[in-house]
Amino acid sequence: MLRTNLTFLSFIEHFCAENKEEAITLKNFKAGYRFIEQGEKISNIYIIKDGISKCFISEENGKDFIIEFLGKGEVVGELEAIKKINCLCNVAAISEVTAYVIPDHLFLSLINKSSEFTTILLQELSTRIIQTSTRASFQQLYTLEYALLKLLKLQADEHISISKEDMAAYLGISVRSFNRSLKQVIAKGGFDTPEFKNILQLTSMKKLLERLR
Amino acid sequence: MLRTNLTFLSFIEHFCAENKEEAITLKNFKAGYRFIEQGEKISNIYIIKDGISKCFISEENGKDFIIEFLGKGEVVGELEAIKKINCLCNVAAISEVTAYVIPDHLFLSLINKSSEFTTILLQELSTRIIQTSTRASFQQLYTLEYALLKLLKLQADEHISISKEDMAAYLGISVRSFNRSLKQVIAKGGFDTPEFKNILQLTSMKKLLERLR
DNA sequence: TTTAAAAAAGGACATTTGTCTCGACTAAAT
DNA sequence: ATTTAGTCGAGACAAATGTCCTTTTTTAAA
Numbered sequence: 001m002l003r004t005n006l007t008f009l010s011f012i013e014h015f016c017a018e019n020k021e022e023a024i025t026l027k028n029f030k031a032g033y034r035f036i037e038q039g040e041k042i043s044n045i046y047i048i049k050d051g052i053s054k055c056f057i058s059e060e061n062g063k064d065f066i067i068e069f070l071g072k073g074e075v076v077g078e079l080e081a082i083k084k085i086n087c088l089c090n091v092a093a094i095s096e097v098t099a100y101v102i103p104d105h106l107f108l109s110l111i112n113k114s115s116e117f118t119t120i121l122l123q124e125l126s127t128r129i130i131q132t133s134t135r136a137s138f139q140q141l142y143t144l145e146y147a148l149l150k151l152l153k154l155q156a157d158e159h160i161s162i163s164k165e166d167m168a169a170y171l172g173i174s175v176r177s178f179n180r181s182l183k184q185v186i187a188k189g190g191f192d193t194p195e196f197k198n199i200l201q202l203t204s205m206k207k208l209l210e211r212l213r
Numbered sequence: 214m215l216r217t218n219l220t221f222l223s224f225i226e227h228f229c230a231e232n233k234e235e236a237i238t239l240k241n242f243k244a245g246y247r248f249i250e251q252g253e254k255i256s257n258i259y260i261i262k263d264g265i266s267k268c269f270i271s272e273e274n275g276k277d278f279i280i281e282f283l284g285k286g287e288v289v290g291e292l293e294a295i296k297k298i299n300c301l302c303n304v305a306a307i308s309e310v311t312a313y314v315i316p317d318h319l320f321l322s323l324i325n326k327s328s329e330f331t332t333i334l335l336q337e338l339s340t341r342i343i344q345t346s347t348r349a350s351f352q353q354l355y356t357l358e359y360a361l362l363k364l365l366k367l368q369a370d371e372h373i374s375i376s377k378e379d380m381a382a383y384l385g386i387s388v389r390s391f392n393r394s395l396k397q398v399i400a401k402g403g404f405d406t407p408e409f410k411n412i413l414q415l416t417s418m419k420k421l422l423e424r425l426r
Numbered sequence: 427t428t429t430a431a432a433a434a435a436g437g438a439c440a441t442t443t444g445t446c447t448c449g450a451c452t453a454a455a456t
Numbered sequence: 457a458t459t460t461a462g463t464c465g466a467g468a469c470a471a472a473t474g475t476c477c478t479t480t481t482t483t484a485a486a
Contacts (some may be wrong), residue, residue: 065350137278140385172353
């Protein structure tokens with residue numbers, strides 16, 4: 001659920017070091033700042049150097065669906081550059097984010113010039129298809145409780161924490177349902193390990209945590 | 214929902230014509246035949262020349278989720294070749310299907326040798342990500358009725374027909390729910406055009422059709 | 427044409443999920 | 457310490473969906 005691509009990141013960092021004249025810049029975004037707006041024209045590709053972002057689609061009925069959480073080395077805007085379309089989703093910083101900003105023409109020329117780059121890109125796109133498909137299937141076909149448990153496990157494993165609202169948006173449900181499922185999982189004793197208690201602590205679920213004591 | 218990629222198809226057909234010595238073959242599959250099995254090792258890429266297939270994930274709880282319906286020019290097995298993994302999903306012929314079979318080593322060497330091919334592939338993968346993401350969001354966030362109407366519209370537009378079971382699997386719901394929604398849409402007069410009546414005719418929903426008369 | 431078997435549809439009930447709302451808790455201001 | 461505004465959790469009810477089982481329809485055989 002938190003995607004990263006260290007290969008991509010290190011490629012870009014090497015490229016920057018060797019081509020200082022190129023128009024690649026570093027930008028900082030405060031937590032919460034939406035640096036890509038769905039539907040708008042975009043002419044840069046962003047590669048996250050540090051921090052966590054969320055990539056989400058806002059539907060016309062006002063609801064948001066989080067496609068993925070993006071960490072180190074993840075790319076944003078490359079679909080738009082390849083397909084020459086406006087932004088498919090919004091991207092907002094969850095924590096403080098530092099990102100490389102690459103003009104799309106440079107990105108496209110890199111594809112033509114560097115087969116190493118193309119390979120990395122093909123890998124990235126493939127991974128994304130696999131993850132998106134797998135997740136869509138999983139979330140349609142399994143119970144919420146099961147998906148929730150998996151989501152929290154991942155956060156424990158990766159030592160990150162996501163707000164409740166974001167988790168609900170990621171699961172495609174309301175916060176109410178999220179709370180309900182959480183309660184159920186707790187009632188069944190799904191949170192008996194220290195790492196889970198840690199997650200609850202982090203995700204402003206302190207009240208729930210107390211019940212475990 | 215029925216993906217096609219005529220650019221890809223014509224590239225392959227030209228390539229075949231110019232490289233007859235290469236190990237590309239044509240295969241036929243009868244309707245219903247599952248020519249790719251989830252979890253198995255695969256060493257070929259398939260490009261559909263004719264017919265319609267479904268690409269679906271079978272979850273451990275016995276339910277199937279249809280990722281996409283594939284038509285002319287769609288590729289299967291390329292993710293597995295690029296990422297060197299076992300099959301992510303099953304692929305079965307819905308109608309009679311003819312497909313080009315390309316050994317994976319040839320496919321991978323094509324990526325290295327032909328930048329035209331790589332470009333087409335990048336386009337294809339990008340399109341897939343866009344469609345998968347958009348659909349996941351849509352289906353999580355909208356009512357079933359809305360999604361159903363969209364699905365039937367697409368069938369009417371593309372002059373194809375999908376079985377009820379497959380439509381339900383595509384929407385990630387049970388056939389029971391599918392029937393219910395269908396009835397509701399009909400009750401609301403959602404099927405007053407001739408093209409929709411045609412779809413109902415084709416999809417073994419003749420009984421429902423009678424109600425419209 | 428009638429009958430039997432198989433397949434599809436739909437009713438009934440249970441479960442899940444969403445919406446709206448109220449009440450409890452928190453934190454800041456006085 | 458008291459008040460007030462804001463946030464969060466959860467109760468109550470409605471809507472949606474799944475499961476199970478009965479009824480209806482279709483198909484094939486006699």
